[in-house]
Amino acid sequence: MSAERITLGGCPIDLRDRSGAVEEIRQRSLDGEAPPLGVVSVNLDHVHHFGSGSRWQGVIDRAPLEWLHLIDGAPIATQASRLTGRAWPRLAGSDLIDDVLRAAESDGVRVGFLGGDNETHTALRDRLADDYPSLELAGMWSPSRDDLGDRDRSGEIARQIAEAHTGILVVCLGKPRQELWMAQHGEATGARVLLAFGAVVDFLAGRVDRAPRWVAAAGVEWAWRLAHEPRRLATRYLVDGPPAYRSVHRQQGPATRPRSATGRFLPESEHADVAVAIVTYNSARHVGALIESLRSEAEHLRLRVVVADNGSTDSTRALVAAHPDIITVDPAGNRGYAMGINLALRRAGDAEALLVLNPDLEVEAGSISEMLRRLRQPGVGAVVPKVLAPDGAVYHSLRREPTIWRAIGDALLGSRGGDRPAFSSETDTNPESYQHAHRVEWATGAALLVRREVARVAGQWDARFFLYSEETDYFRRLRDLGYEIWFEPHARVSHDRGGSGTSPELAALMAVNRVRYVRKHHTPGYAAGFHAAVILHEAMRSYTREHRDTLRVLLDQPSWRRLPHATRWAAHPRSTPIGAVIVPAHNEAAVIARSLRALAPLADGGTAEVIVVCNGCTDDTAQIARGFAGVRVVEIDRPSKASALNAGDAAATSWPRLYLDADVEIHPGAVAAVFAELKTGRVLAARPAFRYDTSGATGLVRAYYRARARVPSSDESLWGAGAYALSEAGHARLGRFPDVTADDLVVDSLFVPGEKVVVPTEPVRVRTPRSLAGLLAILTRQHRGNLAAPAQPTTSTTVVELVSSVRGPFTLSDATVYALLTAVGRRRARRAAATSVWERDESSRAGDSRSPRAPGPVVARTRTTSHRVPLFDEES
Numbered sequence: 001m002s003a004e005r006i007t008l009g010g011c012p013i014d015l016r017d018r019s020g021a022v023e024e025i026r027q028r029s030l031d032g033e034a035p036p037l038g039v040v041s042v043n044l045d046h047v048h049h050f051g052s053g054s055r056w057q058g059v060i061d062r063a064p065l066e067w068l069h070l071i072d073g074a075p076i077a078t079q080a081s082r083l084t085g086r087a088w089p090r091l092a093g094s095d096l097i098d099d100v101l102r103a104a105e106s107d108g109v110r111v112g113f114l115g116g117d118n119e120t121h122t123a124l125r126d127r128l129a130d131d132y133p134s135l136e137l138a139g140m141w142s143p144s145r146d147d148l149g150d151r152d153r154s155g156e157i158a159r160q161i162a163e164a165h166t167g168i169l170v171v172c173l174g175k176p177r178q179e180l181w182m183a184q185h186g187e188a189t190g191a192r193v194l195l196a197f198g199a200v201v202d203f204l205a206g207r208v209d210r211a212p213r214w215v216a217a218a219g220v221e222w223a224w225r226l227a228h229e230p231r232r233l234a235t236r237y238l239v240d241g242p243p244a245y246r247s248v249h250r251q252q253g254p255a256t257r258p259r260s261a262t263g264r265f266l267p268e269s270e271h272a273d274v275a276v277a278i279v280t281y282n283s284a285r286h287v288g289a290l291i292e293s294l295r296s297e298a299e300h301l302r303l304r305v306v307v308a309d310n311g312s313t314d315s316t317r318a319l320v321a322a323h324p325d326i327i328t329v330d331p332a333g334n335r336g337y338a339m340g341i342n343l344a345l346r347r348a349g350d351a352e353a354l355l356v357l358n359p360d361l362e363v364e365a366g367s368i369s370e371m372l373r374r375l376r377q378p379g380v381g382a383v384v385p386k387v388l389a390p391d392g393a394v395y396h397s398l399r400r401e402p403t404i405w406r407a408i409g410d411a412l413l414g415s416r417g418g419d420r421p422a423f424s425s426e427t428d429t430n431p432e433s434y435q436h437a438h439r440v441e442w443a444t445g446a447a448l449l450v451r452r453e454v455a456r457v458a459g460q461w462d463a464r465f466f467l468y469s470e471e472t473d474y475f476r477r478l479r480d481l482g483y484e485i486w487f488e489p490h491a492r493v494s495h496d497r498g499g500s501g502t503s504p505e506l507a508a509l510m511a512v513n514r515v516r517y518v519r520k521h522h523t524p525g526y527a528a529g530f531h532a533a534v535i536l537h538e539a540m541r542s543y544t545r546e547h548r549d550t551l552r553v554l555l556d557q558p559s560w561r562r563l564p565h566a567t568r569w570a571a572h573p574r575s576t577p578i579g580a581v582i583v584p585a586h587n588e589a590a591v592i593a594r595s596l597r598a599l600a601p602l603a604d605g606g607t608a609e610v611i612v613v614c615n616g617c618t619d620d621t622a623q624i625a626r627g628f629a630g631v632r633v634v635e636i637d638r639p640s641k642a643s644a645l646n647a648g649d650a651a652a653t654s655w656p657r658l659y660l661d662a663d664v665e666i667h668p669g670a671v672a673a674v675f676a677e678l679k680t681g682r683v684l685a686a687r688p689a690f691r692y693d694t695s696g697a698t699g700l701v702r703a704y705y706r707a708r709a710r711v712p713s714s715d716e717s718l719w720g721a722g723a724y725a726l727s728e729a730g731h732a733r734l735g736r737f738p739d740v741t742a743d744d745l746v747v748d749s750l751f752v753p754g755e756k757v758v759v760p761t762e763p764v765r766v767r768t769p770r771s772l773a774g775l776l777a778i779l780t781r782q783h784r785g786n787l788a789a790p791a792q793p794t795t796s797t798t799v800v801e802l803v804s805s806v807r808g809p810f811t812l813s814d815a816t817v818y819a820l821l822t823a824v825g826r827r828r829a830r831r832a833a834a835t836s837v838w839e840r841d842e843s844s845r846a847g848d849s850r851s852p853r854a855p856g857p858v859v860a861r862t863r864t865t866s867h868r869v870p871l872f873d874e875e876s
Contacts, residue, residue: 005069008079010052011042012069015080018099021070021091026103029167029193032627033600035284035315036189038065038182040196041093043073049176056176057391060183064285065194070096093170093197097204100168100195101128105135110165112138112191114157114181115172116201123205138166148177154185162190169194172201263298265305265325268349272304274368274449275348276355279340280320281310283359286496288319291326293363301368304351308344310334311669311762313598333669334762336466336566345455354455358446360496367491371449374437374488381454381483382475384443385491386434395495397444398428398487402472402518404526407533411540433487440487441479445471447493454483462520466565467506469513476521505691507546508553509563511538515554545699552706552810562709567670567689567762579656579675579725580609582648584641588662589619595665596628602668603630608675611651612662615644621662645737657731659743661722663767670761674725677759684730685747685756690721690764697770700817704775705768707818710805718756719744721764730755779825 006013016024028037038060040046050056060067070091071077080088104111113124121140128135141161147153161169169191171178178196186194266272276294280287287307294305307320308329320326329343341356348354353375355368371383387397400406400422409424419430428440448471450458458481462473475485511534519527535554541547553559581599585592592612596603603610611632612625616639625633634651636643645659656678658671670688677686692705708720718724724744726734733750737743748756769775802819806812 006080006083008042008076009047010054010057011047011050012067013042013071013076013080014069015084015086015088016068016070016091018089018091018096021068022096022099022103024068025096025100025168025193025195026107029104029109030107031192033315035064035066036187036191037068037193038179038186038196039068039070039193040179041072041091041198042069042076043092044075045175046072047076050179056180060179064187065182093195093200094203097170097195097197097200101132101135104168105132108136109167109192110136110138111168111170112161112164112166113140113170113172113201114143114161115170115174115178116140116205117142120201120205120207123207124201127204127206138164138169148173148181151184154181155188158185158188162188166191168192170200171196172198174198263295263300263303265294265298265303265323267325268304268327268347270304270349271302272349272351273302274353274355274372275304275306275345275351275452276357277341277344277348278305278307278357278359279310279337279344280307280312280316280359281334282312282314282316284312284314284316284319286360287316289362290357290359291320291323293361296365297363297368300366301372303368304349306344306347308340310336310340311667313667333567333673334667336463336470338461338465338470339463339566341470342460342463348452351452354450354452356445356448356450357493358495361446362494363447364492364494367493368449370491371488374486374491375449375451377486379484380451380486381478381481382448382450382485383488383491384440384449384485385447385493386487386489387444387446388492388494390494390496394431394434395444396427396429396434397446398433398440399442399444399472400426400428401441401476402426402514402530404529404533407514407530407537411533411537414541435489437486437488437490439484442472442475442485443487445474446495450478454478454481457481463566465513465516466509466563467513468510469517472517473520503695504546504549505564508550511550511554512560512563556710556807556811558807559710562691564763567673567760576606577609577654578607578672579658579678580611580648580652580654581658581660581671582645582652583610583612583660583662584615584644584648585612585617585621585625585662586615586639586641586644587617587619587621589621589624591663592621592624593627595660595662596625596631598665598667599671600628600630602671603628606630607668608671609652609654611648613644613648613651615639615641615647640739641743642737642739645743649731649737655728655731656725658723658725664722665765665767666723667762667764670759670764673761674759677757678725678727678730681727683727683751683755683757684733685718685724685726685751686759687718687721687724688759688761688764690723690766693765693767697768698772700772700821701769701775703814703817704821707802707805707811707814710811710814711801712804716753716758718748718751720766722766723764724748775821776825776828779821780828 006015025037025039028034040060048054050060071080071088072090072092074090077088077090101111103109113121116124121142124140125137128137139161141157143154143157147157166189169186169189171182171194173181175196175198178198182194182196278287278290291305294303297303304327305323305325306327306329308331309317309320310331311334317328320328327347329347331340331343335343345354353372355371357363367385371385374380374383384397387395389395403423403426405423406426409420410426413420413424415427415429422428458474458477461470463470465473478485515527515531515534518530522530531554535551538547538551538554542551553563581602583592583595596610596612599608599610602608609632610628610630611634612622613634613636614622614625615636617635622633622635625631632651634647636647648659649657656675658666658674660666666688674686674688677683692709694702694705697705719742722744724747726747730751734747738746740746769778799819802815806815
């Protein structure tokens with residue numbers, strides 16, 4: 001946020017006047033692209049629940065919402081005014097709600113209310129009808145405490161709110177329940193703004209009276225309320241309030257200074273004390289806080305900041321671009337963390353030292369100076385700081401060189417055993433190690449300061465480590481060159497270790513890269529022993545799904561090549577479209593937004609034509625698609641995918657063309673890379689790399705897709721990714737799309753291996769069914785389509801590939817599941833061959849709070865075109 005922010009009692013405070021707060025809420029309710037905004041009122045009760053040392057400290061800040069923290073309470077307003085030298089008003093929810101409702105009424109934004117009983121809702125409806133006759137009421141929900149405590153029932157409430165197209169949701173559940181509910185379920189409601197306004201529903205309904213204005217002006221509203229509701233409020237005001245009051249008044253100055261007062265970052269042409277290299281990937285939730293902490297450091301040091309973004313699909317790039325004094329680097333792909341560092345450091349310019357930082361850090365005041373002071377001592381080549389968790393606890397970031405015995409010790413004991421002997425654990429857990437400066441072997445690479453001349457001698461980071469173990473390798477290189485690595489406890493950084501994201505693939509990659517590191521630096525025999533110790537570690541924890549998945553990967557070395565790896569794509573001009581993306585969609589309102597959100601940069605900038613063909617839709621698919629700038633929407637009456645593909649071809653004007661399923665997410669860079677490959681003329685057809693997202697799926701579903709991913713033909717054919725592309729010459733061989741289900745199989749059969757290619761790109765995300773019923777529906781439809789396809793892989797070929805993929809008991813189990821479910825799907829397909837039923841999986845389309853949402857109901861403000869075309873293949 002661009003305005004001033006301070007911290008009181010461990011809680012951020014966004015300094016706004018009344019008109020500024022209302023206007024910010026109004027604008028965000030109309031903004032379909034920005035993340036949802038959560039608005040909270042900060043009073044002593046809020047500090048008690050969410051401030052320093054509280055149970056919920058930092059919890060809501062890690063939610064996928066942006067937060068606006070407004071002053072509510074005389075002690076907060078008084079202290080904020082004292083620290084900033086300017087009077088700031090109290091902005092309680094009851095103070096703002098009338099202005100917010102008037103704005104929503106004027107803008108046509110739908111408003112919903114969560115909280116309050118049915119009697120209160122009846123009175124509230126009458127009040128709203130009288131005072132705001134044109135207000136569009138999305139609905140009112142009155143969940144019980146049991147509903148709020150049950151994740152599934154809360155998820156259902158969020159779904160109902162989303163289905164009501166709620167633009168502003170007023171959440172009146174009381175602290176801390178309302179803020180915690182918003183943090184967990186707010187994104188799934190689809191609301192653009194969520195207001196944590198406590199008792200506002202009771203005030204609006206006339207069931208609770210507000211304190212007289214003179215009482216509020218005197219700063220004793222708390223006493224007035226306590227006198228009227230002693231049983232409910234005594235603990236809040238008399239027990240919890242005093243410690244929170246002391247916490248607020250211990251603040252001696254703003255923890256986060258206004259941007260206008262912070263330091264400037266230097267251009268590449270000027271000498272810097274420190275050049276900071278940051279590698280980002282979908283880091284929008286964190287990178288802003290890191291930049292602001294660096295600005296405070298820049299008041300005392302000459303800093304240059306370079307950001308290399310590995311192809312983010314969220315708002316990371318826009319957030320960084322808002323700082324014109326930051327140097328940005330485009331790696332033209334997701335090149336991995338090590339390569340991102342290398343590319344960023346190429347723009348470091350003239351600097352005494354280089355500082356590598358994770359994007360999910362915040363640097364405490366004076367920490368870079370402390371690290372620089374230590375670095376200037378003789379023999380020191382690099383310095384690492386103390387790393388703190390968001391709750392302030394010390395994170396055990398100091399490590400020892402990986403050995404077989406340490407790997408065995410960690411496998412047998414894990415984190416148990418406290419401060420174990422150095423030979424038995426890679427992690428240094430001795431409390432004294434984190435209290436005093438000393439030499440270390442290596443540390444997690446969240447933050448590392450290295451002398452510029454040392455970095456020049458050490459050379460580049462090893463980009464073969466896409467993620468994980470690259471810092472282990474780099475620190476070893478520094479030690480081999482004779483330089484000392486020091487830990488400096490007076491330098492502190494706060495690290496949200498979940499900021500980079502987690503997944504089963506990343507967990508497996510971490511284990512595999514440990515083995516790769518040892519193979520690089522040791523003999524094959526030693527590396528085999530270390531590999532066995534890592535396998536032991538995962539086997540002893542295989543009672544959890546993540547460790548079982550990692551164990552399977554460790555035992556199946558050919559699968560290592562399918563782990564996350566570096567991808568890049570060609571740069572392209574933006575003057576004319578580089579191609580067309582055609583998205584057939586039949587009643588895909590639940591998923592179309594998350595697919596189009598990734599394509600939005602191409603459509604909005606005119607880089608590519610993006611055409612959504614709604615075929616026989618009876619839901620809001622077309623309306624949602626029109627909400628994305630630059631997306632063209634074509635509507636036809638017939639619910640036929642082949643008809644939709646042909647209609648898309650009729651509307652498109654550019655080549656090549658990518659045909660993308662509506663429930664598949666593809667990175668813009670992957671689109672550009674596929675188009676660039678086809679433009680060379682070497683091949684006629686291509687598809688991007690893909691990965692199956694089995695999160696939330698049952699064990700049988702996960703086993704099926706693990707086996708399917710090991711079948712060699714899945715890495716060589718055009719089918720399976722939900723995305724394939726044709727050049728103009730390749731499309732001429734196809735002609736019009738035939739009226740069959742398996743269009744990708746038909747297209748694949750037209751080209752021999754030398755005419756088609758799988759382009760190594762950022763993998764397309766294919767969300768698999770979550771339930772067995774959903775998977776069987778998909779298999780039935782696929783095999784029914786295969787029966788009608790002119791060519792298809794033979795059963796014997798598939799059996800041979802499946803058998804060849806077996807490497808042990810785990811892969812045998814997966815292959816067995818694959819074979820059995822395939823047989824069931826084929827049998828169902830033969831029975832359904834004569835029907836016109838469209839089998840469909842709904843389990844992957846609902847209840848995913850991580851999915852991007854549609855831009856909202858305001859579609860008139862977007863630059864879109866839409867037209868209808870005649871149904872030119874009715875005869876088929």
